[in-house]
Amino acid sequence: MKKSILLAVSVLLVMTLFVGCGQQSATPSPDAGETYNWRFAHEENNGSIQDVYVKEFVRILEEKSGGKINIDIYPVGQIGDATQQCELLQNGGLEFAMVSPGNTGTIVPENQLFSLHFLFSEDMDKNKEIFKNSKALNEDLTAIYADKNIKVLSYWTEGTMEWTTSKPVNRPELWKGLKMRTMPSPMIVASYEAYGANPTPMPYMEVYSGLQLNMIEGQENPLSAIEEMKFYEVQKYLTLGSSSLYVTTTAVNPKFFDSLPADIQKMILETVEETRDFSFQAQADLNGGALDKIKAASDIEIVTLTQEERELFKEASKSAYDVYKNMVGAKGAAILDKLMAEIAEIEK
Secondary structure, eight states, X not given: OHHHHHHHHHHHHHHHHHHHHHHHHHSOOGGGTSOEEEEEEXXXXXXXXXXXXXXXXXXXXXXXXXXXXXXXXXXXXXXXXXXXXXXXXXXXXXXXXEEOGGGOTTTSXXXXXXXXXXXXXXXXXXXXXXXXXXXXXXXXXXHHHHHTTOEEEEEEEEEEOEEXXXXXXXSGGGGTTOEEEEOSOHXXXXXXXXXXXXXXXXXXXXXXXXXXXXXXXXXXXXXXXXHHTTGXXXXXXXXXXXXXXXXXXXXXXXXXXXXXXXXXHHHHHHHHHHTHHXXXXXXXXXXXXXXXXXXXXXXXXXXXXXXXXXXXXXXXXXXXXXXXHHHHHHHHHHHHHHHHHHHHHHTO
């Protein structure tokens, strides 16, 4: 109990400090030379896809500003976990943050559509077009984020989610009872329950030891994360199921953004567009390189789903779509239906 109280007090102090700092830096006085000092937090370690993306975003924006803008980067853990970082962004303690649906399902339940399996295209170029042009996402879902005091600047993906397990899982019936680690997302849980698995939420930094001690029997992540965290060392099978995309968002505090001069807002929006292609190329490079590293460093058995097996999973996953619609109500269901129609159109 004492540790919980101390942690709560510590988080409150950090939020108070950062809110105060954020309010000062968002509207500098002319006497300060119109300089801006901001913070950008992400949910992963140094060298991860988010870290590479954020560093490029910051580089471009600082360069555009000619030295007027300076941004400090905070990887996960430096000022809290992913959920705490999102709360800081909402409260103005952070100017920018990566906000991923898997970590914020209780804040924006409608964003759990990203956790549905076999929703997006197998063609990543088509997915890039969807994230850029989808009205279901960029208008409807973004409006719901805004109601939660989060301004989404862009949606992008860190790549496809792949499975590592202690036993074969290339058919839905093989998942029965499997202790599968998930993020704390109701829809991720429902997606694996559709296969008969036993979803087990667990903090990211505890997954390796959980697998090692057999507290869990499997986990899902992009290949870059599987390689970075060395999950392949304590698993027997790597199944390339590409069941879903790991989607994240580049987000900003809306009150902070609205307080900025028009030219600074324009710089930020230009940077968002300039890093859109970069994000997809970065995930392709890091995930492709990660698979080569995994092959070289281990004897884990790599399994690729056949088209027949993918169809079996698609059919089995349908019950999770109903769970999503029941969970979010008519507005969320309409967003999903609209997104599915947009994806179907682009797949023609």
